[in-house]
Amino acid sequence: MTTLAPDTLVSIRDLTKTYVQRRAFSGTQFTIEALRGLNLEIRRASTLALVGESGAGKSTLARCLGLLERPSAGEIWFDRVNVLALDRRQLFPVRRRIQLVFQDPASALNSGMTAAEILEEPLLIQYDLTKAERHRRALDLLDEVELPASSAEKRPLDFSGGQRQRLAIARALMLRPELLILDEALSNLDLATRDSIVDLLDALQAEQGLTLVHVLHELRLASQLASDVAVMFDGQIVEHGSADRLFSRPEHPCTRALLRGFRSSQEAPEAMHVEALG
Amino acid sequence: MKFLGRRLLHSGVILLAISFFAFLLLRSAPGDYFDAMRMNPRVSAETVENLRAQYGMNHSFLVRYADWMGSLAKGDMGISLAYGTPVGPLLWPRARNTLMLTGSAMILSWMLAVPLGVWSAAAKGGWLDRICSLFTSTLLVIPDLLVFLLLLLMAVRTGWLPSGGMTSGNFADLAVWQKAGDLALHFALPALGLAIVSLPLLLRHVRSAMVEVLDSPFIRAARGHGIPRSRILWRFALPAASNPLISLFGLSIATMLSASLIVEVILSWPGLGPLIIQAILSRDLNVVIGVVMLSSVFLIAGNLIADVLLFVSDPRIRVE
Incomplete structure (x- = not known):
């Protein structure tokens, strides 16, 4: 492979993902190209916001990066290993290093399990620990995400939306990943809950050198969360740079459009305020 | 316990309503058991009327219903006109065989x-899925009756399995293990027939419930943790998909009971099927109501078991 910067954790090369579907009545096949030769580099211990309109391919990229879907072509280098060249057994230890948090924690958590069982399950598979050790680590992590130890025996249904998302994050952190992908995971939360989760992620990043990838559909959140921003359009990264540069000197029309939406949404409350004052 | 008590009370009310309406409907049907006797020139009209009076058939609907309820409390369920015995003892061994x-x-x-x-x-779109889909589609368009007749034909032609009855003629002379084998051989054909006709619907429901669950984010998350496929299928997905399947379990009892009536008649299984057919043809009212009530009890018991299983398996129902 070509040389990588020393702080590069992920390097994605010419990634393509094609879905084959059938038409409802005729049964004829057609293809959808969700990712089209996408290239992206993610720095270690950085926070990247992957922004784009709906249908840009963000979630497909997140799933490919999270090793939940196999791309049709291309390479994903994680810590200098092309993970797409690994077989299932070789991939097993890599999985624990990359974790994904989904948008809807209610459907992302197994409603039939208790919080402790949800947290212990990944450990049961990935490490050879006793039940007591697993339970202790589950309690430690609940504490880390600011959930009380008494919630260990509760089921996802017994938690509020914000608490469920904390639990989902706790589950993702259980295996001490190096890369955490949050697929619109903060989008549906109220401001206070979102801020406290962002603080928590920042603390974990500072403490463990965690690399964060936020998948977002609007720039408003990206400006608050990330140091780097990558803009996706039609299955490709059309612009990638520091958040400061991208906000001050956007180059691609798509970035400028997203930025216009962002600015008008910022101005909207002021405009409404002026309008209300008459 | 409160949940179970409520459901039992609910079931009792349903059974009472079923008994009332079954009685009302059968009473409203034209003719009775003694109609055939009236055609016989050697039986006088007076004799027929005496017999009707003897069996309380001249009483009003409500009096007859109250009498029947009284006999139900004693476990008799009225008198079978065709057999001349209480219906209860007539039903129990047949109900056991049907069950x-x-x-x-x-x-x-x-x-x-x-x-x-x-x-x-798990292998959606793969060869196993396609074979199952073809198998279920084919079976769904074949009438149950034809399936049973084909099985009967196969048994008669090959001689591999007994073509009717529950035991062989020399059953009483067999040793215990031979009796068990003989019973199992006689069981095979009707049980296989019933399983074949109910399988397509069950298989399709299990598949669709699983397909939906396997697409859930929590399954994706489990895959992301490296949890093996078999554990994801059986420990994660199947319990999550079990709710509609448990409800289907209760409903499938109804399908199975109605199909069993046909298979019992075709394969001469001494269950409730042949009994109710004979009772309907001869208008033996108490036997018909007895079989209807027993079938209702089986159906309600099945649904009650399904409700209890749902209550135990799904925390959301407990919260509600």
């Missing part, structure tokens, strides 16, 4: 439907 048959057929069909449905869903 044994439907119970074993249900176990067989669920034991086939669950693994096949799970594997089909």
Whole structure:
């Protein structure tokens, strides 16, 4: 492979993902190209916001990066290993290093399990620990995400939306990943809950050198969360740079459009305020 | 316990309503058991009227219903006009035979439907899924009666399995293990027939419930943790998909019971099927109501078991 910067954790090369579907009545096949030769580099211990309109391919990229879907072509280098060249057994230890948090924690958590069982399950598979050790680590992590130890025996249904998302994050952190992908995971939360989760992620990043990838559909959140921003359009990264540069000197029309939406949404409350004052 | 008590009370009310309406409907049907006797020139009209009076058939609907309820409390369920004995003792051995048959057929069909449905869903679009889809589509368009007749034909032509009855003629002379073998051989054909006709629906439901669950984010998250496929299927997905399947279990009892009536008649299984057919033809009212009530009890018991299983398995129902 070509040389990588020393702080590069992920390097994605010419990634393509094609879905084959059938038409409802005729049964004829057609293809959808969700990712089209996408290239992206993610720095270690950085926070990247992957922004784009709906249908840009963000979630497909997140799933490919999270090793939940196999791309049709291309390479994903994680810590200098092309993970797409690994077989299932070789991939097993890599999985624990990359974790994904989904948008809807209610459907992302197994409603039939208790919080402790949800947290212990990944450990049961990935490490050879006793039940007591697993339970202790589950309690430690609940504490880390600011959930009380008494919630260990509760089921996802017994938690509020914000608490469920904390639990989902706790589950993702259980295996001490190096890369955490949050697929619109903060989008549906109220401001206070979102801020406290962002603080928590920042603390974990500072403490463990965690690399964060936020998948977002609007720039408003990206400006608050990330140091780097990558803009996706039609299955490709059309612009990638520091958040400061991208906000001050956007180059691609798509970035400028997203930025216009962002600015008008910022101005909207002021405009409404002026309008209300008459 | 409160939940169970409420459901039992609910079931009792339903059974009472079923008994009332079954009685009302059968009473409203034209003719009775003694109509055939009236055609016989050697039986006088007076004799027929005396017999009707003897069996309380001249009483009003409500009096007859109250009498029947009284005999139900004693376990008799009225007198069978055709057999001249209380209906209860007539029903119990046949009900046991029907339960044994439907119970074993249900176990067989669920034991086939669950693994096949799970594997089909796991390999959606693969060869196993396509074979299952073809198999279920074919079976769904074949009438139950034809399936049973084909099985009967196969048994008669090959001689591999007994073509009717529950035991062989020399059953009483056999040793215990030979008796068990003989019973199992006689069970095989009707149980297989029932399992075959109920399998397509169960398999399709298991598959569709699993396909939906396997697409859930929590399954994706489990895959992301490296949890093995078999554990994801059986420990994560199947319990999550079990709610509609448990409800289907209760409903499938009704399908199985109605199919068992046909298979029992065709394969001469001494269950409730042949009894109710004879009773309907001869207008033996108490036997018909007895079989209807027993079938209702089986159906309600099945649904009650399904409700209890749902209550135990799904925390959301407990919260509600």
